[in-house]
Amino acid sequence: MKTLHLVYFARLREAFGSAGETLATDAATAADLVAELAARGGVWLAELGGGRVFRVAINQDMAQLGDALPDGAEVAIFPPVTGG
């Protein structure tokens, strides 16, 4: 079991009705975590279940779905960025 600090931004923050949460999980990779969240159903499934594009950052670095999740990591999930 590890502890992750999840943060959500922009459209996902609004869709989830949450800016973040602390989660105890066995997820080894970002893909595992996303699958666990999508399994909640509803807006979680709609946003993370494959129908829409999102990005993941681990400890404030852009990450790939296959990347490992260290214990205590800050994991951010957000839409493709639109700054500039």
Place this chain on the structure above:
Amino acid sequence: MKTLHLVYFARLREAFGSAGETLATDAATAADLVAELAARGGVWLAELGGGRVFRVAINQDMAQLGDALPDGAEVAIFPPVTGG
């Protein structure tokens, strides 16, 4: 016979010791004019005789050596430009 208003700039102005002159000539093209000037010898030959690069403008448009010279034209001869 036509009349041309010649103007010289930068290194060529200094080499010729002249900012310009009015010339009565039979030169049909820029190349004819350049040959006529180079035939003066000395600095004219040194600058226009083939050893150094120069540019010609006819009536304030960049020109090629084969371009015709209209009567009354302003013909400028100068080194490659170095602004900006």
Place this chain on the structure above:
Amino acid sequence: MSRIRIVVGPQAFDLGQEYAALVTGDVDSGAVAAFVGRVRDFGSDSVMTLEHYPGMTEKALAAIVDTACARWPLAAVTVIHRVGRLAAGDEIVLVLTASRHRRAAYDANAYIMDYLKTEAPFWKLEQNSAGRQWVEAREEDDTERQRWEAP
């Protein structure tokens, strides 16, 4: 070492002042390129809100600028990105690049903008009398970034 200034915050910036700060005392940078991104009018009473990911934003911009400095001979770089509420015509982003070489100043500037657009965690929310919507990422921005990755 390049002089680097990165600012993320709600304050407006002044191009003239930022340029002056960049070049004062520098008689070696013959070329300075600048880019300013502005809020375009998207309808009556349009307001844009820029959200970002504090902490990661600064880290991502620093990484992009460091990569640019490794790739081009840059004497100085400034990147300023605003967050919060902005109106049509307001400035959003400023990138300044100073170099001995014109091409380096231009290319590094465009590189920084192309990566900022696709890697830095900012999101635009547009609101006007017709409603509110999060701006969608443009495929074009990915294409423009990818040209820097060609072999």
Place this chain on the structure above:
Amino acid sequence: MSRIRIVVGPQAFDLGQEYAALVTGDVDSGAVAAFVGRVRDFGSDSVMTLEHYPGMTEKALAAIVDTACARWPLAAVTVIHRVGRLAAGDEIVLVLTASRHRRAAYDANAYIMDYLKTEAPFWKLEQNSAGRQWVEAREEDDTERQRWEAP
């Protein structure tokens, strides 16, 4: 029609003021690119003198800007080129391009500079304690211009 401002003269320019004049009232140009060329230090007491061909200079710059406006969607362009005596660190040239599109603003700006460098009749004379010399044209500038002519 693009708004075009071309100035050739001895006066210093102010980037901030020129930017403000370019964009004031324009809420459609989301992208503004700028380039400033400056006198680099080339030795103690260095002084540069910019000579030009009055009349042809303005004509050549106008032709370059018109071509850029035909090639890219530009809302406004400013080109300022100084002549006369300048010291190290002084600004020589300013090009501002405003567009709806980032890539157009960058490319048009670089295009104008590349053609200005090879087609506009300006000449630089450098003077310092070591002597005086006319700056030689660089082959590199021709190469950079030629990339716009590729089929």
